[in-house]
Amino acid sequence: MKALVWMGKNDMRVVETSKPKIIDDHNAIVKITGTAICGSDVDIMHGVIVQMDKGDILGHDFCISCGECEFCKKKLTTACERTNASRLHEKLDGGQMGGIFGYSHFTGGYAGDQAEYVLLYLCDILPTSYHSVANARVKEGGTVAIWGLGPIGLMACVWAFPKGAKRVIAIDNNWRPDFAKSKIGRLETINFSKLKSGETVPTKVHELVPSGVDVSIDATGGEYGKGWAHKLELMVGLEQDTSEIINECIYSTRKFGRVGIISDYVAFINHFNVGALMEYGITLVGCGQSPVQRKLRDMVENRKVDPAIMLTHRFEMDDVANGYHMQERREDGLMKCFVETRFSAPRAEGHRS
Template structure:
């Protein structure tokens, strides 16, 4: 089969690789009908995530048709149309029992490797480094899905792939970011990052009752998308974000702040940007946390900072004093996708949200390398790329 493979920093290639097969009774094999390039994939592409190996199959946002099931899979059958969540979860451990699927205790065969970096191991994940299991991803014609009796959700009506594909990751991720803010009527929520996850955080915050959502970015085309969703927008290259947010909130700051940027934050301040880029390049820190620092320093006293942008390891100059002395609550997590599949599918069916609004580019799988370049370099106003095998 064809698959998009990581070949080194800044280099992906569509190659012929062996077809996946059933390895465990709880497995299924899915023929991929739609897959997407995620901002998290760009961290792999840019070489910032350790434990990648040449030839690894990328992609953790995918859906398709079940073509084979293991003997222990009872809830799926050949021919079923499914969306596959990116975290691989057993559904039986203590974490899964609490709905914390992205920290499943049984799905990462390389847990010892993850523990060296993170203290404890999160769940395994598709197409996302050997630290998270080395599972082949879904930017391919076919994919093996472990614990298929737990993860995938069946799509049994006429909804198009593009309406449901993002249930695999970014729609639940943005929703979880908003949910972590404990939104109450009248709240002002600030979202750093107007990429697809940030867009879904904006939509989620409004659906949960926020009075005003402010979205921060530097790309005009992404800010226009946020404006169409009702957000107030700030271009951080044009204004001082903290001053602007204080003006909008009568000096208090937002009730909650969402970091939907993560480890490769860009900043308008050239000195701070150079500082973090230099430390990252020399491996003195792995992540550039400017957006997170700004969120912490801007959030109102007693407010919440929710982190849904991907961080890989270690960062410098984190303002822990502000968190402690100002009674801030810091919440973070890879999305527990399985928890949100059914309620969000219901919202899509009822017309509360059509996630396809984030898509700007549709390409065949063979053009995945071009898709990565378009997305990373923000060419042609690229916001989200969907690939069709």
């Protein structure tokens, strides 16, 4: 069975691994019909996660919940107290392989279709982006600013409008703001690489919304510093992530507004302006993934939302390591990919992915 493994910093390889075996009545072997590369997987490639061992299978590990703890009984399965804290959890294989053993969620087929590439994203992007908007309490007539126009940031923009947002402002650089605008016509964008001397993202946001937005959402990658001080601190290990985007969110939000974090922060940050957070009376909330698969699956099947708007590339399993480097460099307009296995349905006619 093929799997993508981490052999050291920036060294990924597709190798042959042993096939799983059934060892008791509660086991299951599941064929993978599609997987993907997440922006946070690139952090793993860089060696940011110190617990990684040579030969670990890459991709988010498939994990389930016990169904019996306090949080599981409340249907808050992503906060499961038994699986999330177990030592076994550290040894679970990642998702980029040809089969998984016993601990997968089933997303199943698409009614009347074979579009695995659509429902694949119920495993992470759709619930994560939806929950970031819901947890930050985007309301009718509200103004929203979203940092980061990767797949999760893009889909957060999609969810914000049906939640009632009157205006959504999205912030990123390079080609991504134009890509997002082409998919969501109502979206307002700020390309921070094109700001004039003396301009900052918060000052630009306040030009658009003088009192500040009601809600700011951080959907960026925390390991990428903008200023030289943070780049240096990240380089020498004095911090694991940068506080720059969170601070920009705070400065851009109105008094008594809300800031939601869905960005993949690993651990510690420096120079976080807790004083501004306190003085402005801003609510800061972490927006982890939520158990809303069934609700969002219905929305996908009823064509109320189209995850395919973010899909730009399709890779074969043998080429997935190259996909990581393309993802890191944002090459060839790569927004989100579908990684096919030998069990995948054929590429849809006329569709790039």
